[in-house]
Amino acid sequence: MSTQDVTRAPVAKTAVDTFVKTTGSWVATQLEACTRCGICAQACHFYEATGNPEFAPVWKVELLRRAYEQRFTPPGKLKVALGLDKPVTDRDIQHWSTIVYEACTLCNKCAMVCPMGIQLGPLIHEVREAMAASQVVPADLVTAIRKQEELGSPLGVTEEMWEERIEWIADEWEVDIPIDVQGAETLVVFTSIEVMKFPENVVAIARILNAAGEKWTISTPGREVVNFGVFEGNPERTKLFMARLFDAARSLGVRRLVVTECGHAYDLLRWTAHNMTDVPVEITHIVAVIDDLLNKGRIKLQAGKYDSLGPIAFHDACKIQRRGGHIQEPRNILRILAPNSFREISPNREESICCGGGGGVIAIQEADPLRYKVFELKMRQMAAAGTKTITMTCANCRLQFTDGIKHFGLDVQVRGLAAMVADALIEE
Amino acid sequence: MDWYAILEFSRGPMFYTALLVFMAGMTYRLFSTILLGWQADRVPNRGSKLRGVAVSYLKGFGIWPFFPWVKGTLSRNPVTYLAGGLFHLGLFVVIFLGTAHMLVWKSLLGFGWPTLALPIIDWLSAVTIVAMIALAINRRINPVLRLISGPAEWTNLIIVFLPMITGYMTTHHLWFRYETLFSLHMLSINLMLIWIPFSRISHFMFYFFSRTFHGAQAGKRAVAP
Numbered sequence: 001m002s003t004q005d006v007t008r009a010p011v012a013k014t015a016v017d018t019f020v021k022t023t024g025s026w027v028a029t030q031l032e033a034c035t036r037c038g039i040c041a042q043a044c045h046f047y048e049a050t051g052n053p054e055f056a057p058v059w060k061v062e063l064l065r066r067a068y069e070q071r072f073t074p075p076g077k078l079k080v081a082l083g084l085d086k087p088v089t090d091r092d093i094q095h096w097s098t099i100v101y102e103a104c105t106l107c108n109k110c111a112m113v114c115p116m117g118i119q120l121g122p123l124i125h126e127v128r129e130a131m132a133a134s135q136v137v138p139a140d141l142v143t144a145i146r147k148q149e150e151l152g153s154p155l156g157v158t159e160e161m162w163e164e165r166i167e168w169i170a171d172e173w174e175v176d177i178p179i180d181v182q183g184a185e186t187l188v189v190f191t192s193i194e195v196m197k198f199p200e201n202v203v204a205i206a207r208i209l210n211a212a213g214e215k216w217t218i219s220t221p222g223r224e225v226v227n228f229g230v231f232e233g234n235p236e237r238t239k240l241f242m243a244r245l246f247d248a249a250r251s252l253g254v255r256r257l258v259v260t261e262c263g264h265a266y267d268l269l270r271w272t273a274h275n276m277t278d279v280p281v282e283i284t285h286i287v288a289v290i291d292d293l294l295n296k297g298r299i300k301l302q303a304g305k306y307d308s309l310g311p312i313a314f315h316d317a318c319k320i321q322r323r324g325g326h327i328q329e330p331r332n333i334l335r336i337l338a339p340n341s342f343r344e345i346s347p348n349r350e351e352s353i354c355c356g357g358g359g360g361v362i363a364i365q366e367a368d369p370l371r372y373k374v375f376e377l378k379m380r381q382m383a384a385a386g387t388k389t390i391t392m393t394c395a396n397c398r399l400q401f402t403d404g405i406k407h408f409g410l411d412v413q414v415r416g417l418a419a420m421v422a423d424a425l426i427e428e
Numbered sequence: 429m430d431w432y433a434i435l436e437f438s439r440g441p442m443f444y445t446a447l448l449v450f451m452a453g454m455t456y457r458l459f460s461t462i463l464l465g466w467q468a469d470r471v472p473n474r475g476s477k478l479r480g481v482a483v484s485y486l487k488g489f490g491i492w493p494f495f496p497w498v499k500g501t502l503s504r505n506p507v508t509y510l511a512g513g514l515f516h517l518g519l520f521v522v523i524f525l526g527t528a529h530m531l532v533w534k535s536l537l538g539f540g541w542p543t544l545a546l547p548i549i550d551w552l553s554a555v556t557i558v559a560m561i562a563l564a565i566n567r568r569i570n571p572v573l574r575l576i577s578g579p580a581e582w583t584n585l586i587i588v589f590l591p592m593i594t595g596y597m598t599t600h601h602l603w604f605r606y607e608t609l610f611s612l613h614m615l616s617i618n619l620m621l622i623w624i625p626f627s628r629i630s631h632f633m634f635y636f637f638s639r640t641f642h643g644a645q646a647g648k649r650a651v652a653p
């Protein structure tokens with residue numbers, strides 16, 4: 001072989017090398033446990049909405065399985081020698097790139113259903129890591145990653161834009177938003193989705209924390225909680241974007257970091273970060289903070305304030321509820337705010353169906369038709385419960401709901417839970 | 429052909445060799461996977477990992493390994509659940525509570541236990557065989573199963589089916605002479621024992637890893653696994 005054509009880099013080799021590198025015992029034992037029963041397929045909203053067998057979770061990890069078996073197990077090596085199993089090719093990588101980025105939100109519902117309890121979501125994330133290493137990532141995702149790298153936010157919000165926007169929000173709603181306050185207790189990190197598209201959420205959280213007398217601040221260098229390194233599956237970028245937050249936390253001397261409405265950021269910072277880097281602060285989610293303030297009597301709410309709105313349902317976000325653990329807190333809050341009109345949609349809690357916009361899918365325009373198709377499952381759930389208002393604790397879900405509801409012209413209101421809480425505050 | 433000699437061989441030296449291959453093979457599989465390395469989990473817990481693991485097993489073993497805990501899984505996978513559940517139930521009951529099998533265990537372990545009456549075992553074997561046929565048909569027609577099933581999956585089914593069907597034929601003296609059927613039963617069991625470590629049938633061992641991991645992941649987040 002002479003020179004390599006750079007435009008046709010050996011992607012399959014890079015991908016397989018990454019698979020092999022990331023294969024520890026936890027990956028191996030999970031892959032070995034799979035009985036190829038196919039039960040996980042029906043758990044996946046992408047499969048259920050389309051009936052495309054390639055969207056079965058077990059098929060999404062097929063390349064990882066092949067790479068693992070062919071590299072580490074004698075039967076795997078034998079199978080390739082006999083022509084019973086195919087080595088991973090460049091075309092496979094291209095093909096699976098679409099499947100794992102556009103038809104998977106890493107929601108991990110499939111793991112709840114798998115009789116063996118296989119953690120398919122994290123395994124699919126491993127597949128994304130290999131895709132990222134071989135640079136076969138959807139173009140729209142790459143654009144957002146570049147923006148986050150260079151401008152500090154995947155939406156392209158620069159420092160000046162952010163500062164102006166925060167100032168405007170504080171003026172417009174007449175609310176105190178402390179910026180870069182040394183010695184504050186709590187660092188609150190918003191998503192730029194909230195800052196740009198749902199400013200009322202920023203206002204709400206500020207009003208709640210102010211009412212509780214919390215010593216809190218936001219940070220200019222640590223202003224974006226969204227982490228597109230996670231969506232891409234690139235550990236280096238993931239760490240880089242995380243470091244911006246932790247450095248900010250260190251220099252402000254805060255005790256804890258509160259993640260606002262971002263599912264993947266919460267899963268990363270609360271449940272993964274410690275295994276990747278040093279975490280200098282306690283990490284928690286805003287819904288847990290609100291519930292705690294209520295329990296301690298630091299804020300008070302008008303009971304039954306939203307009962308007149310008609311049936312209100314709560315959408316469980318995959319990464320804040322199922323993967324985050326905050327299943328009970330939003331329900332405690334809703335039992336105060338709307339004891340008579342709060343309804344569960346089915347299935348819910350850890351079994352809930354993903355909104356369809358997570359995992360970076362909503363950032364990929366090519367995936368739009370699929371994303372709307374998947375949202376129809378959510379529409380069916382809401383219709384079955386007669387929901388007129390749906391509330392949630394994740395801004396990314398909220399983006400998907402607002403967009404989906406507009407696309408289909410539904411008569412349903414989407415509200416952030418924090419905003420509902422803030423509007424019901426009894427201020428002394 | 430001298431079926432008596434074949435029987436002597438297949439239930440004697442060959443059986444013991446197969447058992448050895450099975451045990452050595454499974455040990456190899458176990459160590460080759462767990463020696464790949466584990467990363468310590470340094471994430472502070474919110475709930476109890478231990479509790480998560482306990483609940484994970486209660487759910488996994490509660491009724492039989494396949495109880496469909498999550499809403500909608502049974503109605504969407506009726507054949508896999510019912511036939512799969514009956515097949516495993518039958519398999520385990522026949523292997524451990526059939527008198528003839530218990531005697532083999534007794535000769536290997538040195539102690540025995542009470543068994544179920546032959547008609548019950550017989551009936552359950554028939555159910556198991558039918559369940560396996562249902563699983564095979566399902567694997568042929570379900571689009572997802574077709575996509576994910578290669579030669580290995582089919583070989584597994586056939587290799588587990590053979591001891592079942594020959595065992596049933598042996599107790600009923602169907603079509604062939606007793607010693608022929610018994611020999612075939614032993615040969616197929618030996619084949620299965622040798623095959624298991626090289627195939628996905630070894631899932632019964634890795635089940636304990638995946639279920640534990642799943643339970644711990646949910647438990648530390650204080651979520652029901």
Ligand code: HEM
Nearest residue numbers: 035037115116493508511512513563584585588629632635
């Ligand atoms: C801890 C013990 C075990 C557990 C938890 C377990 C679990 C499972 C599960 C969840 C499936 C997929 C569902 C299905 O297709 O039925 C399966 C399939 C299967 N199991 Fe097991 N199993 C165990 C032991 C065994 C043993 C000891 C054997 C055989 C010697 C076996 C043979 C099979 C076969 C052949 C299949 C594939 C059936 C098909 O093609 O659909 N299993 N097992």
Ligand code: SF4
Nearest residue numbers: 044104105107108110
């Ligand atoms: S993680 Fe969610 S989206 Fe991905 S395969 Fe599993 S169920 Fe489907």
Ligand code: SF4
Nearest residue numbers: 034035037038040114
């Ligand atoms: S449900 Fe679990 S065991 Fe069955 S095919 Fe999917 S991953 Fe494998």
